[in-house]
Amino acid sequence: MPSATASRQAGEPISEQEALRRLRQSEDPSQQYYGAWWLGRMRSQHPEAVPLLQAALRNRRPRDPGAGVEENAVARNAARALGKLAPAAQAAIPDLLATLDDADHGLREAAARALGELAAPAAIPALCARLAGGPAGAGAQLPDTPRLAEPCEALLEALGDIGIATPQVLAVVEPFISHERPLIRSAAARTLLQLSGDDRWGQLLVALLDHPQLQVRRAALMDLGAVGWRPGFGAIAATLAENSLKLMALRGLVERGSGAPEDEVLLACMDSLL
């Protein structure tokens, strides 16, 4: 979380130079935290942005609860920013891979998402290694916390975003289809649908659109949109969730999907949800 200082600063517009300056200094991590966020949010193209974000990843330290904004949180924002700067952030892939082994769960999650956004094939072995053991290993709930042993959603989705469907990758992902948590099942189905194009994974996501929990229906909507699976359009329109999310999902079908139904049908469906 940003400190009070950082959130006050967040209210004021700053320049790219100022964002770079805040990330470059090392006296005040809350300033670095905001600088890293700014560079990602504004999709900075400055030549110093990626090297400074890489440096922030390397300066990560074990968490010290109660220390306010610390290097660990700065590194998390740096990883997220690097994902947003894809593809210009290719140089940071080795640093993100190193971060994928960090002891901090949240940092591993941010690194996995960034590697997915960078569509980095070099990350596949490390992502698969993290998911080893399937639902009972990587997917087991940790004692005294709602977290799983690994940030499974982010790891699975990164494999889908990278998009290389080797038998080994498919074998790592498939067991998560029977994870006890519906959000993990949704992430696994999304990844398998992206990798294989096999309709049965699309049907699985459509089935999750009927789940009693709104949070699960929302996730399935976003996953169908991320893949652009057009046969799901009727189920998307009919699910019980906000029209804003249905429109986002249908946009994904228009922009990422192909085949039937044709654009005109999808656009008419969107029109009816405005």
Next chain:
Amino acid sequence: MSKDTQPHLAERIAAVQQADSTQGLLQATQELAACADPAAAPTLVEVLGFNNPGAAVAAVDGLIHLGRSAVEALLQLDPENYGARAWAVRALAGIGDVRGLELLLDALGSDVAASVRRAAAKGLGQLELAGLGEAAQLQVRQRCLAALLAASTDGEWVVRYAVAVGLESMAVDLPPDRPQWQQARDGLVSLSEATEANPPVVQRRAQLALSRLEPQ
């Protein structure tokens, strides 16, 4: 409303007012909306302010179904009640009565929620103007058009998408030799262009509108 239905309606209104759970309110609202009785409108409008999205959706559907006879109740709404106003914009956009013009213009121009602006943009394109004289029609259309064109640079893609829908439905009712038809077309052309901030879905919707307005 016939006299036989009155007790029935009164019971259903009471059920909405006495509902003590989320699910109970949803069901009571659905049943009241199903009466399709104009006398239900004020109560359905009240439901818009209850901060219960499921019930509000049912109330909006019921109000749209009532059509013109629900407009007066919708316009009575307290402008300070922000949540209810957002739902009222959707209902007025769906009804298309020109008495909702000011509220829709205001919502498209200044509402903070993209979901409200997008509903207003669609609604401004489909106001029912047939009952107005020629001069009044022209004036209302000009105001709708100016508002839609101003919103074609909205920061949210979904609002620009709705502006494309609104411009198409305005232009489709006009002969192509009118200046307003040309202005609507120009707005659609700019929405159909590929720029960094304009996603493909908005471009494709605007292109579809243009292809319907100007069949090859």
